[in-house]
Amino acid sequence: MARATDARLVPAALAVWGTALTGILGEWWLAPLVGVGTVVVAALVVLVVRWCRPAWYRRTWPQAAVVAGLAVVSAVVTAVEVRDAVEHPLRVAAGEGRSAAMAVVVSDDPRRVGGAPSGRPDQRVVVEARLESYRVAGEPGVRRGRGRVLVIAPADSWGELLPGQEVSVEGRLSPPRSGEPLLAVVSARDPPGHPSEPPWWQRGAGELREGLRDAARVLAPEPAGLLPALVVGDTSQQSPQVVEEFRTAGLTHLTAVSGSNLAVVCGAVLLAARAVGAGPRGSAVAAGVALVGFVVLARPEPSVLRAAGMGAVTLLALVLGRERSALPALAATVAALLLVDPALAVSAGFTLSVLATGGLVLLAPPWVAALRTRGVPAGLAEALVVPLAAQVTTAPVVAALSAEVSLVGVVANIVAAPVVAPATVFGVVAAVLSVWAPGVAEFFVRLAGPEVSWLIWVGRTAAGVSHPTLPWPAGAGGGLVLAAVLAVVLVAARSSRFRVAAVGVVLGGALMVVPARTAFPGWPGPDWSFVACDVGQGDALVLATGEPGRAVVVDAGPDLTGVGDCLRRLGVTRVPLVILSHLHADHVGGLDGVLAGRRVGAVALGPARSPTWAYEEVAAVAAGRGVPLVELRLGQRLRWSGLAIDVLGPLDGYVADETSGTEVNNASLVLLATTSVGRVLLTGDAELAAQSGLLGAGVDLAAPVLKVPHHGSRYTLPEFLTRVAPRVAIISVGADNRYGHPSGQVIAELRALGATVVRTDLNGHLAVGPGPEGVRVRVWREATAE
Structure with a gap:
């Protein structure tokens, strides 16, 4: 016969955890309150059990005493630590946005801030550290202290530190988020000062x-x-x-x-x-x-x-x-x-x-x-x-x-x-x-x-x-609901009848779902020609070549997650060409998300090579995957069975200034794709000068589908939009971005031309295919397809 599980210490562990959790997420004084409440509950349990006098009642009071004692100790320890952190002079200075110099001991490996390519000059790392001493700017003297701080610093100078090293750091303070047991977050610009030798074991x-x-x-x-x-x-x-x-x-x-x-x-x-x-x-x-x-x-x-x-x-x-x-x-x-x-x-x-x-x-x-x-x-x-x-x-x-x-x-x-x-x-x-x-x-x-x-x-x-x-559902509520569902399933699974019924439900569901998915395919549909992936503030565009599983990708978004998920959903396994319109991070950051796990023919760039760090990053990623880099030139035409791409810009002789974001934008490749739904004009981040140049050169820009330049920014000429005369205008843009994209004026001008305006921030992934009126846009966001 199986012996019962010994769970006598579980209530004590839960009491300690609950007390600490309450004190950290709430106010420090809530921890002692919970500790006292636990003592009262434990006493009541002992009294009730003593009154009922079951056979095991003599074992109750020692367990209750352990629970109450540990809860009280946890309450005291948590209250002291949280109160010291909240009232610490460094936390107060952080709330005022002041600067400080401090000596800290690194407590964990530096972690690179996610989302940015590793080769960027502005790459940052997060370093967890233990405070040793500090001096707040404008205050005399150095104070000894203890507690945790988080340092956000340049990766090139901080990324190689080892746990146990003591360093000095100076920077602006900011308060931690609610519920974080930190004194402050330090934004450092300079290399770590006076780094000590790490311990021998580290x-x-x-x-x-x-x-x-x-x-x-x-x-x-x-x-x-x-x-x-x-x-x-x-x-x-x-x-x-x-x-x-x-x-x-x-x-x-x-x-x-x-x-x-x-x-x-x-x-x-x-x-x-x-x-x-x-x-x-x-x-x-x-x-x-x-x-x-x-x-x-x-x-x-x-x-x-x-x-x-x-x-x-x-x-x-x-x-x-x-x-x-x-x-x-x-x-x-x-x-x-x-x-x-x-x-x-x-x-x-x-x-x-x-x-x-x-x-x-x-x-x-x-x-x-x-x-x-x-x-x-x-x-x-x-x-x-x-x-x-x-x-x-x-x-x-x-x-x-x-x-x-x-x-x-x-x-x-x-x-x-x-x-x-x-x-x-x-x-x-x-x-x-x-x-x-x-x-x-x-x-x-x-x-x-x-x-x-x-x-x-x-x-x-x-x-x-x-x-x-x-x-x-996210949050504690969603977690509790799933825990309840799993508990019911685990209990029910002990029944052989339930297991048979579960197998029947799975098989029945498969028999219903598979034919339904075949008869009513989901987004983007089998006849899509062009997709603007929802990758946040950036561009990631996909053009079908007319062959199953193959597509040309234009730009890769700011990170690999968005474009990788989009291509998987589209079923793209072979990419004959990846075209990067220009070398800003929101267009090249996700390149490895396109290359990984797919057969890729080449990565194509325009004539510009600025910013240098981005070009070096793109070259390194392509070389690491064994994919060659090629250059597209004005007037070049690329063909596949169901797709043709003409290079309309940038115009000859254009040179981008390394330090000018506008110049880099104007160096964007401008492409005209001929697809099963007609012409699609892809403009990268081309701004006023590039648009004016195309208009002056008399380039045929007419296209029923327009990828609006530069995420719909205000630097778009009304004459340019008039020349294109799109029926569908697609804006690839991130929600609540700090640039104010897209411009309300540009949207109004597009609608005045009779264009249907769709946006990735509001509509999600956008798939263009044939429809009753020539062009149809199907959108997909989260679990909802339209």
């Missing part, structure tokens, strides 16, 4: 990580970037496209140092120990050594140490089969970590780590046992169950944060799980040997290559499903 770990990165270069770029991320959470070289695909596929946890990730590492060692006949104690020792070694390799910073605590608890449950002691150990670990650092209460990573570990402790053992009774080998049963248990328990929090539920995550994790352990083992061995025997390290990297490539294929395939995610 330096040694850094050498091993660098050695693994160097050894991984024997693989193709994408696997070479994923292997260090998988092994030690080093995502610095990871392809942005792979990052996005892993997020969509629910595989991101594989590249983060978390409790579940450490459990996978230790599980690999355990399987090897069992294979050589080691007993339970020997297996536990081997896994413990692997856990300690992994912490050193991944750097013993706070996030890794927290993950190690969770991994140790998981190890206790899955390695030793001690589920009764694993849950109390998990609860005690959670309570202890929150008492030491109450800020963890609002950390999404901490929450996900606890939930994933709880799933492995509570759900995995009985599920593994159920599979083994049906003849499934132990190793295979664990490989199937571990990702499923982690996905089930973390899904509510992921849904609350991302406003979507992955429909492919469970399957993707199950398919990926068998190769994670060998890839990790080979990667760890390669990292350890990289400093002393680089050639041998490269051999182990090659052994890990097929497994890492398999993971990339799984993530890309799962992310490429037409609807990989389901929209879900």
Whole structure:
């Protein structure tokens, strides 16, 4: 007979967590209030149980005392920390927008600010640090202090810092967001001052990580970037496209140092120990050594140490089969970590780590046992169950944060799980040997290559499903609803009748949905000719070539996420040509999102090469994918079976000034595409001078479809719009952008010409195809197609 789960410490952990959460998200004085309330509730429970006198009533008061005591301690610790942070002179100075000079100790690896290409001169990093001393501008003397600060600084000078280094920083202060346990956010312009030497263990770990990165270069770029991320959470070289695909596929946890990730590492060692006949104690020792070694390799910073605590608890449950002691150990670990650092209460990573570990402790053992009774080998049963248990328990929090539920995550994790352990083992061995025997390290990297490539294929395939995610209400409410749904499903799944009914519902739904999707295809429809992707403030345009799965892409938007998702939705797998109208970031930033995972013939540019940093970035991305760069010239004509493109501009002799954004805009390629719906004029960001030049040269600009210049800015000539005389005017623009695009005057002029104006910020993705009156625009936004 199965023994009951020992959950006596769970209420205490929840009381500590709830007290810390209330104090951080609310006012500091709410924490003591919750602590006192917990004491009162615990006393009432003891009195009621004593009055009812069940057989187990004598065990109630010690448990209640533990809950009340820990809640009070948590209330005091949280209240003191939050009050000190709120009333700290640095927080006050941040609220006033003042500047300060301070000495800080770096506490985590610098993280690049997302969305900007790594080669940009204005690339920034975010550095978490611990305050040592400070001096507010205009105030005398240097003060000692403690607390957390966040530094936003130039990547070229701050990006190589290691945890444990003390540096000086000076910059303008700004207050943190509500609920963030920080004293201030510091915007720094200068390099870090007087950096100290990092601790020896951080330096040694850094050498091993660098050695693994160097050894991984024997693989193709994408696997070479994923292997260090998988092994030690080093995502610095990871392809942005792979990052996005892993997020969509629910595989991101594989590249983060978390409790579940450490459990996978230790599980690999355990399987090897069992294979050589080691007993339970020997297996536990081997896994413990692997856990300690992994912490050193991944750097013993706070996030890794927290993950190690969770991994140790998981190890206790899955390695030793001690589920009764694993849950109390998990609860005690959670309570202890929150008492030491109450800020963890609002950390999404901490929450996900606890939930994933709880799933492995509570759900995995009985599920593994159920599979083994049906003849499934132990190793295979664990490989199937571990990702499923982690996905089930973390899904509510992921849904609350991302406003979507992955429909492919469970399957993707199950398919990926068998190769994670060998890839990790080979990667760890390669990292350890990289400093002393680089050639041998490269051999182990090659052994890990097929497994890492398999993971990339799984993530890309799962992310490429037409609807990989389901929209879900964001926030705590949405998370609670999903948690309730999953709880009902888990309880009902214990019934064989429910399982049979569920299979019937799935099969019936497939029989209904598949024919419906065939008879009534969704956006963009089978006959689309031109699509303006909704990529925010930028351009990403797609022209069908008349062959299934093939299209020409004009501009790539500001980041890879938007254009990559759009091309996947369109089913574009081959791109004979990517044309970049000009080299501003909102047109080239997502280039890798077009190139990754697709067969691309070439990347085409106009004659301008400004800004230089952007040209170098484009060249580097293209070279990394093995795609050649070509140049388009005035008068050139490109042909495909269902598409022709004529280059109308820029006019000969035009040279863009490196420092002038207007000059770069006027150097935009102006293209006239002949499609199944007629002529489509693509104008890039051409402004007044370029438009005037085209008008003066007598160029035939007439087109029923116009991509309005420069996101509909006011720098558009009415005469230019009159010459084009569009029936449909498409404006690619970001919602609430800081440039004031599009201009109301330009929209009014277009409507006066009889044009239908559609905008990506209001309508979403825009697909142009044939319609009853010649041209029809179909729009798609979120889960709604029109």
